[in-house]
Amino acid sequence: MEREEIVFVLHGLNETQTNRHIYFVFILILYLFTMFINVTLICAIVLEKMLHDPMYLFLCNLCVNGIIGASSFYPKILYDILVDSHVITYIGCLTQIFFIYFYVYCECTNLTVMAYDRYVAICKPLHYHCIMTIRKVWTLILLTCFFSLLEVTIGIVLTARLTLCNVDIDKFYCSNWAVVKLSCVDTSLNNLAAYIVILTHFSQTIFILISYVKIIKVSICSQTGRRKFMQTCLPHLITLSNFVISLLFDVMYARYGSNNSLLALRNIMSVEFLVVPPLINPIIYGMNLSQIRNSARKMFNCKVSALS
Template identity: 80%
Template sequence: MASLFNSSQEIVFVLHGLNVTQTNRHIYFVFILILYLFTIFINLTLIFAIFLEKMFQNPMYLFLCNLCINGIIGASSFYPKILFDILSDSHVITYIGCLTQVFVTFFYIYCEFTNLSVMAYDRYVAICKPLHYHCIMTIRKVWTLIFLTWIFSWLECSLGIVLLARLPLCGVDIDKLYCANWAVVKLSCVDTTLNNVYGLILTFSHFFQTIFILISYVNIVKVALLSRAERRKFMQTCLPHLITLANFEMSLFFDVMYARYGSNTSLLALRNIMAVEFLVVPPLVNPIIYGMNLSHIRKRKPKHNS
C-alpha cells in the first residue's frame, strides 16, 4: 500500500486519547500542572540536598542524582504537551514533534533501566564486598558508568528513531494521549518486521538487565541475613531501589502489553492511566522513597557511607 503523504506534505498526527469537557478542562489543567511542578520540585530538592551536603563523592548518591535527572526528563516528555492539549480544542502534533516525544520517552526508559542496573551493581559491591568498595567504585569509575548510561541510551534511542522515521505512513490518528513508538509504527504502509525485531532485541536487553539486578539482590540478601548492620543497610538503601525497579517495570510492562494487545473499546480512563503510569508515577515516587532517608543521610558523613 502506497503512502498517503508525499515528501512535500507536513504530517500532523491527531491524538484521540484526551476527552475533557469545557466545564472541567481548567480543573484538569490546574491539577496536572501542580503535579508536574511538584514532580520537578521534589526531584530538584533531592538533587540539591545531596550536592549541598557534599554527598556527590559517594557513588550511591551520584546514581540517585542521575535517577532524579532522568525522572525530570521522563516527566517533561509528557506533561507539557498534555497541558497544552487540555486547553486546546484540537489535539494534534507535528511529525517532528511526534518523533521528538518518542525519542525523549525512549531515552527516559532506556536510561532508567540502565541506571537501575548500575545502582544494583553498586549495592552489590557495597554489601557483598564492603572492604573493597572504595577501590572498586572509584569516583572516576562512577562518572564513567554514568556517562556510558547516557551514551548507550542515546544510541539506542537514535537507532529506534531512524527505524521509525524511515516508515511511510498511511494514517495520522493515534489512539493515545501522546506519541508512542508502537502507535506510529501501526500507521505504517509497509512491513515493519525490522522495527519489531529491534523492539524484541531491546526487550531481551531489558530482560537480561532485570535478571542481572535480581541475581545481584539474591547475593545481597544472603549477606544481609548474616548481620543486623547489613540488614539495616539493606533496608535503607536496597529496599527503595527494589520498590523503584518493581514500580517502573510493572507500569512499563502493562503499557507495552496494552498498546499491542489491549482493546480500544475498553474504558478511556483505564487506557489513559495504563498509558501514562510509567511516565508519571516513577518520577514522582522515586525521590519521595529515597527522600524518606534524607534525615538519616544528613547525619552520616560521606566517607563512612557505602
C-alpha cells in the first residue's frame, strides 16, 4: 500500500459518543480559554516595554509554544467527537506528530533555559544583566526552536521510512511510537534515536534540579531571596513537575503498558501534557507576577475605554 493511501484508525473516543455534544462544548470552551489566556499574556509582554526582560521573554516563548501544543491536539479531537469514524490520513498523522513533538521538545528545552535564567538571577544577581543580555536571550530562544525542530525532523524522517503492516492506533491522536509499533520492518534505529532524545531531555531535567538545589540554598539565606523564589521559581517548579510527570507516564505506558487496562486513566494521562501546561502556565505566572497582571489590566482597560 502506498503511504499516501494509508488511513489510520484512531481508538479511544468510543466512550464519548453517547454524550458527544456535551464533550464537544466542554472541550471547545477549554480550547478557546487556553488560547485566550496565552494570547493575553503574550500581548501583555509584547506591548509593555517594561516586560522586555529575559524572564518575560522566555515566558512569552513558553506561551507561544503552548498555543502550538494545544492547536496540534484540540482541533482534531473536536472534529472526531462529532463524527462516527475516527480516522486520519498518513500525511495528517505525521503532521500532527510533528507539531506535538515540536511542542514537547521545545517545552523541555525552554524550561531548562528558564531554570538557567532563574539561577543567574538569584545566585549571581550582580552579574545578571551582564550575563543575560537581550542578544543572549534571543540566541537561546532561537536555539531552543532550532534544536527542537532538528529533533522532531529526525524523528519524522526515521518514521516515514518504515513499512507499515497495520493502521490501528491505540490512542485518539497520533504519536510517533504508536506509528512505529505498526511497522513490519526493523525499528532499531527508531529506538536508538528515541533513547538518545529521552537521555538528552532527562539530562536537561537533571540540570534543572541541580540549578534549583543551588537556588534554594541561596534563597533561604535572605528574605529577598525567599520572596524571589516564591514569586518566580515556584511557578516554574509547578510547571516542570506537571509536565515531566504526565509526559513520563505517557512515554512509559505507551512502551510498556497494556492496551486493555485502565483505558480511562490512560486516555486522560496521554493528553494531560497537551492540555494542562498550556492552560495553567499563563495562569500561574499571570497571577503570581504583578507586572504581568498590571500590564494585562492596563491593556483591557484601554480596550474597554476604546469601545465606550
